[in-house]
Amino acid sequence: MHLLQESTKQETFENRQIVGQTIKGSEILTESGLVSVHGIYYRYILNNGQAVDVQDDYTIIEANGNILTLEPLK
Template sequence: MKTILATIRFPSELYQQLKSAAQAQNISIDQLIIQSVRQALQNNEIPSIENQLVLNQIVSPAQIFPESGLLKVNGIFYRYLTENNAPILNSTAYLVIGVTGNILTIRAIKK
């Protein structure tokens, strides 16, 4: 497969989010962007506002409220599921890996 070099300019905050998300998944930023674009094109749909605002966001332990089953991202409360239904680890940050309506799927970020 032939590749083409392209330059993309990102706002610094978005770049830092990309960098953190790529590190959390143990992949390069290039791989994360390619996967995201490929998925968006395969789905042939415009991402929802939730996808645009919360997908690949890092959620600190203070933003997760296990007793109510809610978490807070960008000032908005969402219901959540953990990857593989794993219990919430109190001192662990999480990465938002999926959005279905107002339900987010999160994955623990391994230290």
């Protein structure tokens, strides 16, 4: 039973519904440092440390609290 409790603790809404989705660079609000996913605003970081390119698409690879890690699709 303890293992089952531990595995369900890490299953957040973000991990179930948001991680793995693709978003357009044009949807990322670089001025505010936010991105809207399903109507919820999250802070974001890019895993490559570069600036957002509005022409690129990004995959959400991790969610940690209210911060999403994005990876460019290239």
